[in-house]
Amino acid sequence: MKRQAGWIAAETAAGLLGTVLTTFLVSRIVGPAEVGRAALAGAVVMLAQPFVGYCFTNAMVQRARLSDADIASVLWTSLALAFAFAVPLAAAGLLLPDWLGPGVGPVLAALSLMLPFNAVEGTANGVLLRAYTFRVLALRGIGAHSAGLAAGLSLALAGWGAWALVGQQLAFFGTAAVLAAAFARLVPSLVLRRDAIREMSPIAVTAAATGLAGRIGFRLFLLVVAGGSPGLAGLLQIAFRIVEVARELPTPFVHRYGLPALSRLRADRPAFLRRLEAVCRLSGLAFAPVFAGLALCAPEVQAALLGPAWAGIVVPVRVLSATLAFAAFGLPLGLAFVAAGMPKVNLWLTLGGLAFVLLLASLVPEGSGEGAAAAWALMLAGEVAALGALAAWRLGFRPVRQLRAWATALLPAAAVAAAVLGAEAAGVLPPTLPPLAFLAAKVAIGVAAGGPLIVLLGRPAWREVAEPVLDKP
Structure with missing residues (x-):
């Protein structure tokens, strides 16, 4: 494994x-x-x-x-x-x-x-x-x-x-x-x-x-x-895509370690819930720091990877990334409903989120990329909250277990944020550095601060997730 x-x-x-x-x-x-x-x-x-x-x-x-x-x-x-x-x-x-x-x-x-x-x-x-x-x-x-x-x-x-x-x-x-x-x-x-x-x-x-x-x-x-503006549409497309790159990072782990094992365990509810909590904890531990780091590094990502024509993506990327840092532990919850044979839960939640975000979109000021990001972030937060409530009700995944996974994930994310912001405040990261070097320095500081915590806190959950679940004869 x-x-x-x-x-x-x-x-x-x-x-x-x-x-x-x-x-x-x-x-x-x-x-x-x-x-x-x-x-x-x-x-x-x-x-x-x-x-x-x-x-x-x-x-x-x-x-x-x-x-x-x-x-x-x-x-x-x-x-x-x-x-x-x-x-x-x-x-x-x-x-x-x-x-x-x-x-x-x-x-x-x-x-x-x-x-x-x-x-x-x-x-x-x-x-x-x-x-x-x-x-x-x-x-x-x-x-x-x-x-x-x-x-x-x-x-x-x-x-x-x-x-x-x-x-x-x-x-x-x-x-x-x-x-x-x-x-x-x-x-x-x-x-x-x-x-x-x-x-x-x-x-x-x-x-x-x-x-x-x-x-x-x-x-x-x-x-x-x-509003029919190709330029604004392009900016929003890439701003959202940057965040989606980070959001897609857990997808292979969550899907491949989560879906087959949870599907085989759905008749054994205690084992199912143990595996689900472990997958949620690992998802949060690994990827809340990634989203927190992306929020902190958005200006350098834009400058190093895209250039000045794309300056409008910085605030949207920060808003979306900060939201996902708090919601990272909940990314496997939708998959749990599929594994439990309840995929319609995800469908109805998606449709509800669609109606909600379109309502919010009608309130966004014309041409505002920042307002668009805030509207989408509200939808994401609401979706994870609804998934958590339904997981507690339909799957027996109690709120105390969810809060445990959420709080554990925030520790390395907070360490990453504190280390990077502290380094900037102390002048360790001089603003005269080229964007790519500045980005690399921020990433190195974040990894040094969050990496040991991720390894330490993730060991018990990894032992649970790494245990193979075979088909019953």
Whole structure:
């Protein structure tokens, strides 16, 4: 299990590096307007992804027995859905080149090619995740990020503007699909078991609806608060993306160590709750300091990675990161409901959060990136609070256990904040340092202050999480 964790860490590090070197450096080269153009097209395509790529993944993991015929049925169903979405989207983009904005249509047509890749990758991921093959999942992620980096940066440096982002996305998802299929030995027979699809459909439909609601939320929110301004839309897209990079860091750990084990333990409620508390504690310990550090380092991240054209992202990044530092322990709670066979809880919470954030968006002053970030932060805080209340009610995950995980997570986060702010106040970090050196110094100070506490406080939880849970005969 320790080796598996090392592979997850390697994939996470490669993902972070790949995102920084593609999304942010490409954005620095092409500028906010081109980023906004690609974001408009990508928003439409990404609304189809929950139905096409990943709705059956969790259902495959939870299924008591998964036969070769089941896998083939999932693949053919996912591919059929992919082409059902991709063909009309590509046609609309080519026939209406200025739909959603000047030149957005062709970008939309090209990005629709991602959907068949998503269908293949989602099916293969279900096979790999079910088998605890974290090493090959990590290799898939590392390969995909490397391909995306090469395509995105080369096209951006060649002056392709928004098309650099298109190339990055196609290279990433195409490589991920090929590698995942190869590692899963995905050579399905020409069979379609309707009963298997029917049995997996409740979880798949709920997962798709939950993913769709989450994707609609951000995109509708962006349209309301950006007021049709591509420049502001680009700034908000990247500000939110910076925070999402940090938020995605726990995803491989939480999903791979949480979902399979919790799914197997759901009939043993005491063991389920022990494992859930351990996963929540580790999530908070590892990632509350990350979010706290991001809030402190936002100006240096902007200056070092994006340049002066992107100065408007600093305050939004700080607001969102500070909120997530307090909420990091609660990131696994949504996954717990899936493992317990209650995925509809997440769907209703997502829909409620969507309604709430759109109400807040209507109150944001026009053109205010800071107000937009504050509205989204309120939604995030409310979502975690609601998840905690429902976990106590529906799962028996008592508030005292949640408070224990929350308080433990805040200790290293507070140590990171105190050390960095103290170093700045004492003049240890001279303001004359170049942005990249200043950022590296802040990170080093934060790691030195928070790292030992994370290791010390996380040992008991890690022992619980590292204990494998096998299928019952």
